[in-house]
Amino acid sequence: MAVHNYIRQRFFPHLWCPGCGHGTILNNMLRAVDELGISKNDLVMVSGIGCSSRISGYVDFHSLHTIHGRALAYATGVKMSQPRLNVLIPMGDGDALAIGGNHFIHACRRNMDLTAIIMNNRIYGMTGGQFSPLSGEGILCTTAPQLTIDRSFDTVELALASGASFVARTTSFHVREITKLIARAIQHKGFSVVEILSQCPTHFGRKNKLGDASNMLEFFKKNTTPFGSKAKQDNPELIERGIFRELDIPDYCADYERTIQKAQKGKSS
Amino acid sequence: MTQDIKFIQGNEVCVEAALYAGLDFFAGYPITPSSEIAEHMAVRLPGIGGKFLQMEDEISSICAITGASLTGHKAMTATSGPGFSLMQEALGYAIMTEIPCVITNVQRGGPSTGLPTHGSQGDVNQARWGTHGDHAIIALTASNHQDLFQITVEAFNLAETYRTPVILLLDEMLGHMREKLIIPKVDEIPVVKRLRTAVPDGVDFHPYLPREDGRLPMSDFGDKHRYNVTGLYHDMWGFPTSDPQVIHGLIHHLMDKIENRVEQLTRYKEYFLEDAEVILISYGSSARSALHIVKNRRKRGERLGLLELQTLWPFPAGLVRRKTRQADFVAVVEMNMGQIVDEVKKVVDQHKRVFLVNRVDGGFITPENIKDMIRLIQGRGV
Ligand SMILES: Cc1ncc(C[n+]2csc(CCOP(=O)(O)OP(=O)(O)O)c2C)c(N)n1
Ligand code: SF4
Numbered sequence: 113m114a115v116h117n118y119i120r121q122r123f124f125p126h127l128w129c130p131g132c133g134h135g136t137i138l139n140n141m142l143r144a145v146d147e148l149g150i151s152k153n154d155l156v157m158v159s160g161i162g163c164s165s166r167i168s169g170y171v172d173f174h175s176l177h178t179i180h181g182r183a184l185a186y187a188t189g190v191k192m193s194q195p196r197l198n199v200l201i202p203m204g205d206g207d208a209l210a211i212g213g214n215h216f217i218h219a220c221r222r223n224m225d226l227t228a229i230i231m232n233n234r235i236y237g238m239t240g241g242q243f244s245p246l247s248g249e250g251i252l253c254t255t256a257p258q259l260t261i262d263r264s265f266d267t268v269e270l271a272l273a274s275g276a277s278f279v280a281r282t283t284s285f286h287v288r289e290i291t292k293l294i295a296r297a298i299q300h301k302g303f304s305v306v307e308i309l310s311q312c313p314t315h316f317g318r319k320n321k322l323g324d325a326s327n328m329l330e331f332f333k334k335n336t337t338p339f340g341s342k343a344k345q346d347n348p349e350l351i352e353r354g355i356f357r358e359l360d361i362p363d364y365c366a367d368y369e370r371t372i373q374k375a376q377k378g379k380s381s
Numbered sequence: 382m383t384q385d386i387k388f389i390q391g392n393e394v395c396v397e398a399a400l401y402a403g404l405d406f407f408a409g410y411p412i413t414p415s416s417e418i419a420e421h422m423a424v425r426l427p428g429i430g431g432k433f434l435q436m437e438d439e440i441s442s443i444c445a446i447t448g449a450s451l452t453g454h455k456a457m458t459a460t461s462g463p464g465f466s467l468m469q470e471a472l473g474y475a476i477m478t479e480i481p482c483v484i485t486n487v488q489r490g491g492p493s494t495g496l497p498t499h500g501s502q503g504d505v506n507q508a509r510w511g512t513h514g515d516h517a518i519i520a521l522t523a524s525n526h527q528d529l530f531q532i533t534v535e536a537f538n539l540a541e542t543y544r545t546p547v548i549l550l551l552d553e554m555l556g557h558m559r560e561k562l563i564i565p566k567v568d569e570i571p572v573v574k575r576l577r578t579a580v581p582d583g584v585d586f587h588p589y590l591p592r593e594d595g596r597l598p599m600s601d602f603g604d605k606h607r608y609n610v611t612g613l614y615h616d617m618w619g620f621p622t623s624d625p626q627v628i629h630g631l632i633h634h635l636m637d638k639i640e641n642r643v644e645q646l647t648r649y650k651e652y653f654l655e656d657a658e659v660i661l662i663s664y665g666s667s668a669r670s671a672l673h674i675v676k677n678r679r680k681r682g683e684r685l686g687l688l689e690l691q692t693l694w695p696f697p698a699g700l701v702r703r704k705t706r707q708a709d710f711v712a713v714v715e716m717n718m719g720q721i722v723d724e725v726k727k728v729v730d731q732h733k734r735v736f737l738v739n740r741v742d743g744g745f746i747t748p749e750n751i752k753d754m755i756r757l758i759q760g761r762g763v
Binding site: 123153158169172173174175179184186193194196214215218368371375 | 406408427428430432434436437438440441442444445446447448449450451452453454456470471474601602603604605607608609610611612613620621
């Protein structure tokens with residue numbers, strides 16, 4: 113099937129700016145779904161609020177566009193109540209890690225079989241370019257006219273430390289990698305985190321003199337390297353891409369099934 | 382047939398009634414004085430194949446039950462003041478997206494951490510107005526275990542019937558008090574099932590198009606109809622819109638489905654109202670003391686009556702107006718600084734006839750407290 117078969121045509125045109133990385137991620141996410149041959153009826157997309165979160169309206173799945181930061185909490189209810197469903201949760205960096213940070217670490221720890229996709233553009237796009245916990249120091253934005261002094265999270269380290277059983281990272285430049293990693297993440301039984309560095313030319317690029325979208329993509333190409341590569345040893349500044357963890361441990365719903373069995377055995381004896 | 386009689390806490394009554402109503406999903410975060418609801422759910426749910434989740438906070442708890450309801454499950458969360466405050470944004474989301482669920486608030490003294498182990502009825506207005514924006518809400522309460530069972534089942538029934546969150550307001554006294562409960566037999570209290578669409582696969586399904594009777598059939602997430610759910614103003618497909626006509630239609634629909642059905646939604650009990658000169662209006666555990674003093678004074682020939690409200694929101698204005706018409710004065714008995722009394726004043730012809738009889742020091746309002754205040758109102762001295 114072609115990608116457009118997964119799209120709600122009546123929902124277009126989309127609201128993203130020209131050059132925004134979010135559309136590229138949508139495109140390659142749908143390719144992953146297509147590759148896996150998952151039926152549209154078996155897929156639920158849950159999102160919060162932000163430019164990135166608008167993705168859920170554009171896809172022809174069961175789609176739940178919720179409130180800022182809480183997508184993982186809604187997704188937890190959907191999955192726990194109907195474990196056969198595949199649940200994809202695209203989130204912005206502010207959505208996932210500022211207001212939603214607590215839900216994020218607990219979702220990692222709980223290891224429910226959900227696929228979290230963090231579209232990290234290091235800025236609050238939807239509200240007009242305020243800094244996010246992923247902006248890092250020295251960034252010009254509307255709420256830091258003298259440059260940011262807040263230090264940032266490293267999404268991958270946070271996910272690893274919180275216990276996510278699948279953790280990966282790529283960028284909106286590495287489109288085939290997006291498809292590959294999202295497909296692997298969906299297949300993974302347990303909580304998966306895929307961080308995708310994305311560009312917001314409108315608020316991040318323009319203000320920080322990073323050029324247009326193509327310059328920002330160029331940056332992703334030049335400043336990233338596959339996980340474990342020699343290039344990283346030579347230049348520690350490089351950002352690593354790839355799969356950082358893929359652990360086969362029981363997911364929450366499987367454990368809960370055993371809890372049910374235990375409770376029911378206790379009852380009959 | 383033998384009766385199934387129990388001697389249990391109000392919080393446990395709420396659990397048993399929720400299960401009777403068909404609940405099979407609960408998510409919550411511990412907080413006094415509601416924690417026993419979560420604890421009993423954790424005991425009861427796995428045994429019947431239901432799901433129990435202890436979440437990281439109250440926000441995620443209400444989000445989780447909303448998600449579970451969308452896949453077709455009857456779901457509830459339970460909390461107390463501080464947790465109820467955290468839930469307000471997501472409560473508005475459930476209202477806007479018309480997802481049935483029940484939120485139990487076992488009230489304690491506020492504001493802030495307040496009085497964790499003491500009862501209060503201070504969250505009545507929060508239940509009405511806690512979430513932002515114009516909206517309508519259903520909030521129910523009860524004063525004894527038998528009624529609490531019935532009202533809890535009704536909370537689920539109304540949530541399903543009107544596709545809306547329903548707030549069940551308990552208080553610490555009721556939640557922790559133990560008294561007799563006769564578990565109703567199967568089918569003794571009607572249980573409303575989820576209304577699912579009959580639209581076949583492949584035919585356009587409108588999740589937000591009300592039928593002629595005003596009800597909106599649902600389709601389970603994961604079933605054959607794929608649709609969008611959003612907290613933005615949306616059209617009949619669930620797609621975001623800024624079309625003024627559609628926005629106008631949706632806000633009126635959300636208000637009207639509740640505000641235009643006050644009579645159907647009103648649950649109440651009345652005692653000695655026919656000839657009452659002094660009418661007490663009360664609800665929840667305070668109504669126990671109010672009833673006690675009414676019965677006690679009747680024995681002495683004093684014409685007291687009690688109107689016990691079980692539906693607090695939408696406020697049963699017509700009922701209160703009708704029932705209080707002939708009274709010399711009306712005393713609203715509640716454990717707060719006067720929340721329902723304001724509603725009563727709005728609807729009684731002469732609001733100067735309406736008085737507040739309250740207690741807010743953490744202690745339970747006693748029949749003696751009420752008697753003393755009524756004597757003061759009557760100018761008889763204590
Ligand atoms: C409770 C709450 N607080 C604040 C907002 C305003 N708000 C909407 S989107 C957003 C941040 C968006 O940034 P991000 O999550 O990084 O996504 P992006 O738009 O960059 O894709 C904020 C702060 C909101 N909708 N709700
Ligand atoms: S503001 Fe930024 S994140 Fe939002 S659509 Fe435009 S480019 Fe994308």
